[in-house]
Amino acid sequence: MNRLRSALWLPLFDDLADPRVIARLAADAEEAGWDGCFVWDHLCWRAPVRQVADPWITLAAIATATGRLRLGPMVSALPRRRPAKVARETAALDLLSDGRLTLGVGIGSDRFGGELSKTGEQLEDRRRGQMLDETLAILAAAWSGEPVHHRGEHYTIDDITFLPRPVQRPGVPVWAAGFPGNVKPMRRAARLDGFFPVNIEHPDQLAEVVGTLTELRHGDMAAYDIAVSLPSGTDPEPYANAGATWWLQEFDPGVRLDTVRGVLRDGPAT
Numbered sequence: 001m002n003r004l005r006s007a008l009w010l011p012l013f014d015d016l017a018d019p020r021v022i023a024r025l026a027a028d029a030e031e032a033g034w035d036g037c038f039v040w041d042h043l044c045w046r047a048p049v050r051q052v053a054d055p056w057i058t059l060a061a062i063a064t065a066t067g068r069l070r071l072g073p074m075v076s077a078l079p080r081r082r083p084a085k086v087a088r089e090t091a092a093l094d095l096l097s098d099g100r101l102t103l104g105v106g107i108g109s110d111r112f113g114g115e116l117s118k119t120g121e122q123l124e125d126r127r128r129g130q131m132l133d134e135t136l137a138i139l140a141a142a143w144s145g146e147p148v149h150h151r152g153e154h155y156t157i158d159d160i161t162f163l164p165r166p167v168q169r170p171g172v173p174v175w176a177a178g179f180p181g182n183v184k185p186m187r188r189a190a191r192l193d194g195f196f197p198v199n200i201e202h203p204d205q206l207a208e209v210v211g212t213l214t215e216l217r218h219g220d221m222a223a224y225d226i227a228v229s230l231p232s233g234t235d236p237e238p239y240a241n242a243g244a245t246w247w248l249q250e251f252d253p254g255v256r257l258d259t260v261r262g263v264l265r266d267g268p269a270t
Helices: 019-032 057-065 081-096 125-143 183-190 202-216 237-242 257-266
Strands: 005-010 036-039 072-073 103-106 146-151 156-160 176-180 194-197 226-232 246-249
Touching: 005 257, 019 036, 019 057, 036 057, 036 246, 057 072, 057 081, 072 183, 081 156, 081 183, 125 146, 125 156, 125 183, 156 202, 176 183, 176 246, 183 194, 183 202, 194 202, 202 226, 202 237
Parallel strands: 005 036, 005 246, 036 072, 072 103, 103 176, 176 194, 194 226, 226 246
Antiparallel strands: 146 156
């Protein structure tokens, strides 16, 4: 069985919309033996959620309040973010955390709060996929410390060197999110450092995902991460046996702070 690492996966809404609260939770989680603290990245959510925190400011607070926890946005819809700004943010956050950042990425969705349509962002999935791939290429170039010369269909960066570099080499680990039956996200994930499959409901389903990724990566899975989100009360061991390396504790949008504290105190998977 893989050594399964455990993380809190926090929706930054309402009770959890204050970076100071999340920083304290993360510090308590580290003391309780958790391995990571990941946060949702959204501009808005459907009712009854009203308050929403910024993920990058919150992650900076987590980084300064902890010394060991892995942290990151899980996941960030990069097609609604400017690549140059993400390059600077990720490098700064990796430095601030001494190399503990993991960048979760996806194409995003308009389903839960209309955050794409309400801000004039691209609504076509295929186009957002192209924007995501272009952004990932820019980030890899930026993290190298070499001058970036990029003229693509969606973005232009003309001779900018992004220094300082991230602590981690060759760059920040990137996990891609996607539905297991969708071929393009899995091919994208196979080129990166990890996969965060959406809506995994059974260990056998995860085993199929791992098999597909193993083929796409030509058997090279030694340093590759597969993260699954599981609700409270789920035994994570069968998922570890199926190939998961991370277990993310699910919480519903608008979860009460006391509920999170209770799960945190119960401790991570053993």
